[in-house]
Structure formats: C-alpha cells, structure tokens
Amino acid sequence: MKIANMKIGQRLAIGFGIVIILLVAITALSNVQLGNLNSSINLITKDRYPKTVLANTIQIQVNKIAIDIRDIMLTSDADKIKYLVNDATAADKKMNEGLAQMQSIAKTEDDKRFVKDAMTARDAYLPVRDGLMKLALAGQIDEAKAYLPQQFMPLQIKYFIALDAMFDYQGGLMDAAGDKASSESGSARMIINTLAGITLLLSAAVAWLVSRSITRPLTEAVDVARRVADGDLTTKVEVKSTDETGQLMSALQTMNGNLYNIVSQVRQGTDTIATASSEIATGNMDLSARTEQQAGSLEETASAMEELTSTVRQNADNARQANQLAVSASSVAVDGGTVVGKVVETMSSINDSSKKIVDIIGVIDGIAFQTNILALNAAVEAARAGEQGRGFAVVASEVRSLAQRSAAAAKEIKILIDDSVAKVDTGSKLVEQAGTTMTEVVASVKRVTDIVGEISAASQEQSQGIEEVGRAITNIDETTQQNAALVEQSAAAAQSLQDQAAKLMQLVSVFKLDQKMTKTAATAGTSTAIAKKATVNITPKAPELKQAPKSASTPALTSSSKLAPTAAGRDDDWEQF
Structure with a gap:
C-alpha cells in the first residue's frame, strides 16, 4: 500500500x-x-x-x-x-x-x-x-x-x-x-x-x-479553495490519493462542480426572476383592490352585527326582568300555599274542638236527665210524706224545672254545635280544595319561572355569542386591513426582488465560467434589462370598493411555465373568499 x-x-x-x-x-x-x-x-x-x-x-x-x-x-x-x-x-x-x-x-x-x-x-x-x-x-x-x-x-x-x-x-x-x-x-x-x-x-x-x-x-x-474564493470556477482539481486529504480534494472537486452548476443556473434564472417579480407586482395590485372591497363588506357586516347585538342584548335584559318577576311571583305563590296550609290545619283543629263540645253537651244533657229523674223521685217521696214533705216537694219541683230547662238548653246548643260542625266540615273541604289548587298554582308558577329562566339564560348566551361573532368580524376586518397593508408591502417587496435580481446578476458575473456560460449570462442580462423596462409602477393606490376584473388577477408569466397556474389558483381562492 x-x-x-x-x-x-x-x-x-x-x-x-x-x-x-x-x-x-x-x-x-x-x-x-x-x-x-x-x-x-x-x-x-x-x-x-x-x-x-x-x-x-x-x-x-x-x-x-x-x-x-x-x-x-x-x-x-x-x-x-x-x-x-x-x-x-x-x-x-x-x-x-x-x-x-x-x-x-x-x-x-x-x-x-x-x-x-x-x-x-x-x-x-x-x-x-x-x-x-x-x-x-x-x-x-x-x-x-x-x-x-x-x-x-x-x-x-x-x-x-x-x-x-x-x-x-x-x-x-x-x-x-x-x-x-x-x-x-x-x-x-x-x-x-x-x-x-x-x-x-x-x-x-x-x-x-x-x-x-x-x-x-x-x-x-x-490553493484550490483560494482560487474558488476568488471566483475562478475553471480550476481543474486532481485527486491523487484516497486518504483524508484526497477526500478533501475530492470534496473540493465536487464543490467546484456544484458551484459551477449553481452559478450557471443562477445566471440562467435571473431573467425569469425579474419577469416573475413584475407579474407578481401586477397580481398584488389586483389583490389589493379585492382586499379593499372585502374590507368594505366586512365593515357593513360589522355594523349590522352591532345592531343585532344591541337588539339581542335588549331581549336578554327583558328576559332577565321577566325571570326576576316570575321568581317573585313564585315566592308569593309559595307563601300563599303556606298560609292556606295553615288555614287547613286551623279548620281541622276547630272541627276537632266542635266535636269535643258536642260530647260535653251530651254529658250535660245526661246530667239534666238524671237530675230530672231524681227530682221526680224526690217529689214522689215528698207526696208520700204528706204535710212534712211539702217543702221538700217544692224544692224538688224547682230542681226538676231547672233540670228540664237545662236539658232544653243543652238540646238547642247541641243542635247549634252540630250545625257548626257540619259547616266546619264543609269549610275544611273547601280549604283543602283551595290548598290543592294553591299547590298546583305554585308548581305552575315554578315551571313558568324555570322556563323564563331558561329563556333568560338562552338570551344571555345568544347575546354573548353574537358579541363574540361581532368581535370575530371586527378581528377579520382588522386582519383584512392588515392584509391590505401586507399586499402593499408585497408589491414593494416585488420591486425590491426585481432590484435584487439585477444585483444578483452583477454578483454572479464575478465567477469565471467557460465561454458557453459567458454567452448564456449575456443573454440573461439582456432579458433582465427588458424585464426592468417592462415593469409597471407597483406602488398601490387606494382602490374603489368594487369587484376587480378577473383578468387582471391572472397575468401570463411568459418566462416561467410553473408560475401561471399558481397565480390562477390564488385568483380562484380569492373569488371563493
């Protein structure tokens, strides 16, 4: 090795x-x-x-x-x-x-x-x-x-x-x-x-x-890295070994080739960027107009929601007052039911007392009857006694007379008491019927109170929901206004993008490529210049609140076949919005 x-x-x-x-x-x-x-x-x-x-x-x-x-x-x-x-x-x-x-x-x-x-x-x-x-x-x-x-x-x-x-x-x-x-x-x-x-x-x-x-x-x-840093991408990098330094040279070779390809593609794509930025600016103008129109509609909707909120709030207040009155009526009905219950109890006590009085009168009548019999027996005995029993006979006669009058009075009282007991029974039945009726009234008043309470709660929730909807519409309105400002900023950014494309072209021209790429760069520079001359004034004006023409939002991108469908899709989205 x-x-x-x-x-x-x-x-x-x-x-x-x-x-x-x-x-x-x-x-x-x-x-x-x-x-x-x-x-x-x-x-x-x-x-x-x-x-x-x-x-x-x-x-x-x-x-x-x-x-x-x-x-x-x-x-x-x-x-x-x-x-x-x-x-x-x-x-x-x-x-x-x-x-x-x-x-x-x-x-x-x-x-x-x-x-x-x-x-x-x-x-x-x-x-x-x-x-x-x-x-x-x-x-x-x-x-x-x-x-x-x-x-x-x-x-x-x-x-x-x-x-x-x-x-x-x-x-x-x-x-x-x-x-x-x-x-x-x-x-x-x-x-x-x-x-x-x-x-x-x-x-x-x-x-x-x-x-x-x-x-x-x-x-x-x-040395290779220094030449690449100076912009010379024509350097031929030779790999002489397979160690780490050889791997470094191989990586520099790959980097040099990738930079070569990137710079070539950047030079070829700068004219496309310039044209696309011009079309983006036109689309932003149309988008700004639609955003302003949408903002006007949202303002009207917000105003209507404010009126609806006021009406619902008033209904909720009325329901709340009705609920309070129903609660008060329910309380009064409950108190009335309590009083009637006490009356029923009192009538029952009177009926019991009357029955006891009748019993007492019966006892008195029995006593008078016994007294009368005793007086009669005393008179008989006095008559038998003759002259000695005459005084006693007079007393017995008086006692008998009193006993008869007591018995007669007791009978009259008993008749009156019986009549009173009958009337008390009738009154007790009527009072019981009144108590039952008051109980039903109290239950009905409670049901009415519950229903009115539910109506009040529903009205309150409805009022809160409409207020939240109103706040949401207000937020949407604010967001729409912000979107309008962002659209204006996007238009300015498109202009800046166009300027940056020109600067990018100048920066890329620093790199040294072969003759073929130099010609391509020259063609790209010409396209960029044409695009700059064709650029419209993208400073947005205050748009009128009317529907923007649909054709203005779908500009034809002549230099990029991928941008035109995207713009059309965004236009459809705004139509649906």
Whole structure:
C-alpha cells in the first residue's frame, strides 16, 4: 500500500508506533542495565561493604588490645593496670563477636578460608595474651616484659597478618564490585544515549514524512479553495490519493462542480426572476383592490352585527326582568300555599274542638236527665210524706224545672254545635280544595319561572355569542386591513426582488465560467434589462370598493411555465373568499 493512500490516522499511528517501540526498547534496555547495576550495588552494600567493615572493626579491636598491653607494660599502677585489662577484655569480646559474625556471613570458599585462618591465628594468640595479662594483674611486670617479646609478639604478628589478609581480600572484592558497577553504569549510559539518538533521528524522519504527506496535499487544497474564493470556477482539481486529504480534494472537486452548476443556473434564472417579480407586482395590485372591497363588506357586516347585538342584548335584559318577576311571583305563590296550609290545619283543629263540645253537651244533657229523674223521685217521696214533705216537694219541683230547662238548653246548643260542625266540615273541604289548587298554582308558577329562566339564560348566551361573532368580524376586518397593508408591502417587496435580481446578476458575473456560460449570462442580462423596462409602477393606490376584473388577477408569466397556474389558483381562492 502506498503511503499516499493510507489514512492520516494510520500514518500517525505507524509513526508514533515506531517511536513508542523505540522508547519501549530504550526503557527495557535501561531496566536491564539498571537491574545489573542494582545487583552490583546490592552486592557492595549488602555483602562486600559489611564484610570489609567487620574486618576493619576486628583490626581496630585487636590494635586496641595491643595498645592496652603496651600501656600495661609501661605502668606500675595497679588500678590503671586493672582498668587496661578490663578495657582489653571488652575489646576482645567485640573482636570475637566480629569474627563470629564474619564466619556466619561467609559464603564463598575464599571467604571461609580467610576467616578460618584468622580464627586459627586468634586461637593461638589468645592463650599467650591471657597469660601475659595474668602476669600483669599479679604485679609481675618484669616477668611480663620478658614474656612479651619471646612468646606474645610472634603470635600477635601472625594474627595481624591473618587479619590484614582478610581485610585486604574483602577490600579487593569491594573495589572489584565498585569497578564492575562503574563499568556497567558507563556501558548503560552509552547504550541508552545511542538508542536515544537513533530514536531521535527516526522520530524526526517519521515526523517529516508524515507531515510532508499531509501538508503537501493540504497546500494544494488551500490553493484550490483560494482560487474558488476568488471566483475562478475553471480550476481543474486532481485527486491523487484516497486518504483524508484526497477526500478533501475530492470534496473540493465536487464543490467546484456544484458551484459551477449553481452559478450557471443562477445566471440562467435571473431573467425569469425579474419577469416573475413584475407579474407578481401586477397580481398584488389586483389583490389589493379585492382586499379593499372585502374590507368594505366586512365593515357593513360589522355594523349590522352591532345592531343585532344591541337588539339581542335588549331581549336578554327583558328576559332577565321577566325571570326576576316570575321568581317573585313564585315566592308569593309559595307563601300563599303556606298560609292556606295553615288555614287547613286551623279548620281541622276547630272541627276537632266542635266535636269535643258536642260530647260535653251530651254529658250535660245526661246530667239534666238524671237530675230530672231524681227530682221526680224526690217529689214522689215528698207526696208520700204528706204535710212534712211539702217543702221538700217544692224544692224538688224547682230542681226538676231547672233540670228540664237545662236539658232544653243543652238540646238547642247541641243542635247549634252540630250545625257548626257540619259547616266546619264543609269549610275544611273547601280549604283543602283551595290548598290543592294553591299547590298546583305554585308548581305552575315554578315551571313558568324555570322556563323564563331558561329563556333568560338562552338570551344571555345568544347575546354573548353574537358579541363574540361581532368581535370575530371586527378581528377579520382588522386582519383584512392588515392584509391590505401586507399586499402593499408585497408589491414593494416585488420591486425590491426585481432590484435584487439585477444585483444578483452583477454578483454572479464575478465567477469565471467557460465561454458557453459567458454567452448564456449575456443573454440573461439582456432579458433582465427588458424585464426592468417592462415593469409597471407597483406602488398601490387606494382602490374603489368594487369587484376587480378577473383578468387582471391572472397575468401570463411568459418566462416561467410553473408560475401561471399558481397565480390562477390564488385568483380562484380569492373569488371563493
């Protein structure tokens, strides 16, 4: 696959991939070298250096013991000798601990051999040294001085030689490890610097190749876009690759071709626009006249609706008053029905009371009858008594006379009461009939009230509906007036459209086309000029309120076969409106 046909993302991925691979290689090699260096450093810090320090510590303690023995030989003070012996004993303890630690960390055969030699020399050295210190503690300094060069010094020298050999061996190992670490560090630095240089060169080469493969086509695309921006549509755009820049060049090629076609069609259509704008202006004049006529009709309709609204409103007011009167009559009828009901109840109570009076009169009549019988019996008994009962007979006669008169009066009262009860019954029946009639009257008045209320509500709704119709007609009238103003604006816009068509022709002439299109543009310019000369004055005048001629609203569009049917259709719509 050619580089030019690769996607920009693929190129960048390959370039960055190479750089990343090199960086990974540098990182891996650096880690390996650093690992080696770390191993060397660990060997020095954890093995070589501790052993060297231990060997040095052992030497220091042995030297300290030798110094203490020397000082013992030079003094005769028992306390000082005792102090020096104790100090030498402490140093001996540290020396033995150091040798034991050295023996425990010795790993190689050489380490073990040097430690063994030192411990062998120490084992021969210690008994002689201890004997010397015993002589000093016993105060036998002269014997100790004689013992020192003969037996102690040779063994001490051998011990020193063994310790020096062990120290020199450990120091040599540490120096060798340091040299190795330094060598590894230098080689790692050289390898890393070499790979870094190679990476830098390869990265620069990849960056140059990738940027060159991107910027060169982009430069060509910018040149093409600049020529198109200058109006030169004759540029031949060549597509040399299939990547994003190639797609950009292909898009510029398509854009250039589309602009070429658009400008060609615009040049061909400007004369049609000019002619159509002239015919639109003529149609707008006719539409303006019809709109004014329609506005006049709407004004008359609005006036009639106002009169109808006033009449309906008056009817609604009358219905409302009738409803109020019916409600008042219904209330009065209800009150009358209530009064009649109370009268019926009162008559019923009177009838009951009259019946009770009749019963009472019957009782009185019975009492008078019994009194009369008793008086008669008393008179008979008085007659039997003779002269002694004459006075009693007179009284009995008077009582009988009173009883007879009471009975007669009771009969007359009973007759009158019976007549009253009969009349009360008749009155109660009449009052009940009056109550029934009043109930029917109340129900009828309620029905009349409901009907009048419905009539009032219907009249109110009718009044509101007619008011809404009136407002709608008023809105339609306002809309019609606005439409008339819009028609005038449309006429002015048609004139502006004609002017813009001429300006558009001038703007389109900036683009460079081939010779054929230049001739077409010249023809279009001529047509535009003719259309401008044939344009009528489209400033609308105040039209008269009469039917506009139908032929004026259907102008023949000579330059556009699609506009004529549209104008005719709009004319039919206005006729229906």
